[in-house]
Amino acid sequence: MTAAHWWPAGRVAAAIAGGELSAAEYLDLLLDRVARLDPGLELLVTVDDTARDRARAADRAVARGEPLGPLHGVALTVKDSLATAGLRTTAGSALRRDHVPAADARAVTALRRAGAIVFGKTNLPEHCADIQARSVYGVSRNPWDPAYSTGGSSGGGAGAVAAGLTPVEVGSDVAGSIRIPAGYCGVAGHKPTYGIVPLDGHLPPYHPTTPDVVVVGPLARTVDDLELMLGVLSGPGGRDGSAWRLDLPPARPVRRIALWTGDPAVPTDPEIVAVLHDVAERLGKEGVAVEEDAPPGVRLADASRIADRLLAGVGVPLRGAHDRAALGGAHAGQSYADWYDADVARWRLAARWERFFARYDAILTPVTPNLAIVHDGRPFAERRVLVGGAERPYWDQVAWATLTGVCHLPTTVVPAALDSRGLPIGVAFSGPRFGDLTTLAAARLVPPIGHPPC
Structure with a gap:
């Protein structure tokens, strides 16, 4: 059987819900890989010390037979430009080395509501402004060959998915920042239609605006996981939330x-x-x-x-x-x-x-x-x-x-x-x-x- 760290997120969620695997066991598996592999790859910049408590709580919810979300108990990472309540968010900048947001980005809220356990933040260039994941926190290296770049700006996340440190990642993209690292690291990435995934809580910008072109979207090892993640992340956000709902057209038959x-x-x-x-x-x-x-x-x-x-x-x-x-x-x-x-x-x-x-x-x-x-x-x-x-x-x-x-x-x-x-x-x-x-x-x-x- 393929080692669980290579399983798609959908399979992990099903295994946790069915009692085949516990959320705590899965998190420990990923944390062990991070401890062994990440010092040489520099893909993560922060690990959440409270993640084990959340994993145990997820296992108790399964034992009680509670309704479970599509990512229940799945440990995963997000790009360090997405605000995480109580957990450092730097946007790759030394000026934000000690920045701890009070609230989650909208995308992170969606992950938590789906049952995910956000256990780490991934590396990126300062302010997302490069095609490499180079920051004061490290130079992210491609798991296929560390002499090469992961690309950027969502390079730490793409590398973490490729290396089996996380099943999926939430990144962001303005000029290829999901797509280019996906291509360089050999993983799948989706740049959504602009506006269908809320950008609230993404840094930059450092003020309440929604910039043109910028999107938040998923990286994964399978297209099925991309679609699962898009379903979790997409929908109205911010000031639009009370006025509209998202109903994407079904896939065309690809002919x-x-x-x-x-x-x-x-x-x-x-x-x-x-x-x-x-x-x-x-x-x-x-x-x-x-x-x-x-x-x-x-x-x-x-x-x-x-x-x-x-x-x-x-x-x-x-x-x-x-x-x-x-x-x-x-x-x-x-x-x-x-x-x-x-x-x-x-x-x-x-x-x-x-x-x-x-x-x-x-x-x-x-x-x-x-x-x-x-x-x-x-x-x-x-x-x-x-x-x-x-x-x-x-x-x-x-x-x-x-x-x-x-x-x-x-x-x-x-x-x-x-x-x-x-x-x-x-x-x-x-x-x-x-x-x-x-x-x-x-x-x-x-x-x-x-x-x-x-």
């Missing part, structure tokens, strides 16, 4: 998928292109028609220019002083009129996507144009990535993520193969706005690749 492997402005590594074609071939054998196509008039270079201006509008209030070489940094001083022009261009782009998804159920694309990166502590302006052996700009990594993200579209990432270095290559399925269940259904058609030998 027709577009394939877009590259763009002249952002070349894709040949190994990734080969994997995308291999996935397309496998989908074809499952009866899915896959056609190489892209929305008319949509180009990565144009979308990237729109995204840079919009993300500058997100980044300035989130991070304050802006590194001009950071994503969107060149537009930190833009006028409202400049931002508004980009916003109009965004919704014109979104209209093209809407027409495109009238013909296709989803589109299959790279997660990033490059393979998983090595650690890089240099200033942003000095960083480069390699694509097919050639140097490319560091922020090319986010080009595919911002293409769909700024239009508020859902994307599901799943691992599809290992590259020539033995590191995972993920692929991304994006779909129409509120088509989350369809992108999950498409991703479910890709067979798993297994887990790292740890």
Whole structure:
């Protein structure tokens, strides 16, 4: 029997509810792995000393025959940008080393109501502002090969899922921060349609606003767990809670998928292109028609220019002083009129996507144009990535993520193969706005690749 630390969260919850496994035993199993593996990987930044008390309470509830939530007794982690009542939340910043929130983020509240036991917080870059999980609390290392990065900003969480330290993780994403670490670490990740998972209690921002583009979403080892987690996390939040309810459309039958492997402005590594074609071939054998196509008039270079201006509008209030070489940094001083022009261009782009998804159920694309990166502590302006052996700009990594993200579209990432270095290559399925269940259904058609030998 597969060791319980590799079980999906849904199976863990069923085992706890059925008496096959106790919540306390499961938590101890994960804590033992954290103690043995995390010193070399630096994926977690805080462990909750009260988690064992909560696990024992969960076991007593099972013994009493109480109604159980879908995650009852399941120990798991969340990104350290989500507020946890009574437990340190730093957002990767030394300035918040001693910050202990009085209340949970809305997503954490949803987890607790579902019966989950939040036992740890995972590493991220300061203020979520990098494609690596590098902070004053450590440099997160990829469980497939510690010489490589987990990606970011939800890199600590993606690595923890990959290493079997947690069955699932709640991360956040503004320009690929769930999707890129999922791809680099060989796990599944879902960037929800903007607005369907409450952002309340996510840091940054450090004031009561809901920034554009930013979402909270799950990472897991299976697509079934992504869907389970999305059901727990999604719904109205904050000021909207009294006025609306969420009713996502059911998954479409996945019959027709577009394939877009590259763009002249952002070349894709040949190994990734080969994997995308291999996935397309496998989908074809499952009866899915896959056609190489892209929305008319949509180009990565144009979308990237729109995204840079919009993300500058997100980044300035989130991070304050802006590194001009950071994503969107060149537009930190833009006028409202400049931002508004980009916003109009965004919704014109979104209209093209809407027409495109009238013909296709989803589109299959790279997660990033490059393979998983090595650690890089240099200033942003000095960083480069390699694509097919050639140097490319560091922020090319986010080009595919911002293409769909700024239009508020859902994307599901799943691992599809290992590259020539033995590191995972993920692929991304994006779909129409509120088509989350369809992108999950498409991703479910890709067979798993297994887990790292740890």
